[in-house]
Amino acid sequence: MRRLLVALALLAAPLAALPASALAATKTAVFAGGCFWCMENDMRGIPGVVKVESGYTGGHVKNPTYRDVTSERSGHYEAVRVTYDPARIEYAYLLSRYWKLVDPTDDGGQFCDRGPSYRPAVFVDADQRPAAERSRALAAQRLKTGAMKAQILPLQTFWPAEAYHRDYAKNNAVEYHLYRTGCGRDRRLAQVWGK
DSSP states (O other): OHHHHHHHHHHHSOGGGSOHHHHHTOEEEEEEESOHHHHHHHHHTSTTEEEEEEEEESSSSSSOOHHHHHTTOSOOEEEEEEEEOTTTOOHHHHHHHHHTTSOTTOTTEETTEESGGGOEEEEEOTTTHHHHHHHHHHHHHHOSSSOOOOEEEEOOOOEEOOGGGTTHHHHSHHHHHHHHHHHTHHHHHHHHHOO
8 A cells, every 4th residue: 555655646746856766767758849838738738748848959059049949040949858657658659649739741830830940850869760750650641631741850969948938838828828829730730630
């Protein structure tokens, strides 16, 4: 009974309160899918996800800022780093959920956000690549419109975004809702995936 209570406490505890041994058992995945506010909010709701961080990856500038990235000169993508518990969720399942959150047929940006920094991509290490490639192929078969253009790219340094971007949907609920609705994200996802 004591083990069960400890396990339940660990599941309910915020990430900062978890012991180092519990954090060591987690894994990470990095996804780009347009606005990181939306990706952060949507990925956070997946059971088994422990933490989601907004940030930047894939570019050539060290410690990039939002201004660097959106200038489209740093080569970075807006992305999220997802920390998950592999005992509760498999990487393949996380990938399958990711595809439904993006328009992988659009390599010019995502929804109303245009430019290279908003393109969809999955950033992988060597161990993750086979699962990511399989998942991409399956997702391509399920598209209701367009052709798969999202890329699988080598994992690079992930730079956390500035504090005001983190937990944006939670901390700025009205502004976030207006942005997401106005950008047409959910409407386009319904067209691409047939929701």
